[in-house]
Amino acid sequence: MMNDNEKLFNSGILTEEKQEAVLPPMDLWEKKKNGLVVIECPQQIPCNPCHDSCPTGAIMAFENIIDIPRIDYEKCTGCGRCVARCPGLACFVVDLTWGEENEALMKLPHEMLPLPRAGDEVACLNRMGEEVHRGKVINVTEPWKDCTRVVHVSVPKDMIMKIRAVKVV
Numbered sequence: 001m002m003n004d005n006e007k008l009f010n011s012g013i014l015t016e017e018k019q020e021a022v023l024p025p026m027d028l029w030e031k032k033k034n035g036l037v038v039i040e041c042p043q044q045i046p047c048n049p050c051h052d053s054c055p056t057g058a059i060m061a062f063e064n065i066i067d068i069p070r071i072d073y074e075k076c077t078g079c080g081r082c083v084a085r086c087p088g089l090a091c092f093v094v095d096l097t098w099g100e101e102n103e104a105l106m107k108l109p110h111e112m113l114p115l116p117r118a119g120d121e122v123a124c125l126n127r128m129g130e131e132v133h134r135g136k137v138i139n140v141t142e143p144w145k146d147c148t149r150v151v152h153v154s155v156p157k158d159m160i161m162k163i164r165a166v167k168v169v
């Protein structure tokens with residue numbers, strides 16, 4: 001019988017035990033201003049807007065539409081366009097150079113109303129939609145002017161692999 005985590009993974013939601021995130025190499029990640037993309041897309045699905053939306057070619061061309069994204073981190077500028085364009089809300093940017101020593105800036109997709117505003121305190125949610133932290137919104141951008149926002153929120157560095165969404169409180 002499947003446990004809760006296995007059910008969630010099979011439903012397409014990653015879990016603490018089965019993160020399977022494609023993570024940047026730490027030596028580059030720690031020094032890259034504006035952050036680097038983190039992609040959590042382990043299932044072979046026919047989808048490639050992450051590649052199409054990337055202005056630098058950091059998300060490499062797909063040989064097959066069901067390929068899992070491959071990333072050239074040297075080319076990633078942390079712009080967040082893929083964050084706004086991914087229909088699976090599976091792209092994030094994490095800037096480890098931002099803020100104080102123990103802080104990071106996360107750029108998270110946001111398609112819910114009400115919209116957060118810069119300066120707001122928001123609930124930071126894990127993959128299960130549970131609140132795990134309260135963070136401060138630093139900026140809200142709309143890279144494609146199509147209503148999908150990217151919320152920039154300050155979080156403790158040790159929570160970057162837990163927080164995956166925000167909610168206005």
Ligand code: SF4
Pocket residue numbers: 036037053054055056057058059075076077078079080081082083093
């Ligand atoms: S953050 Fe920008 S540069 Fe980096 S992978 Fe996404 S779209 Fe490409």
Ligand code: SF4
Pocket residue numbers: 039040041047048049050051069085086087088089090091
């Ligand atoms: S756009 Fe999102 S869901 Fe589609 S392949 Fe890229 S990361 Fe996966």
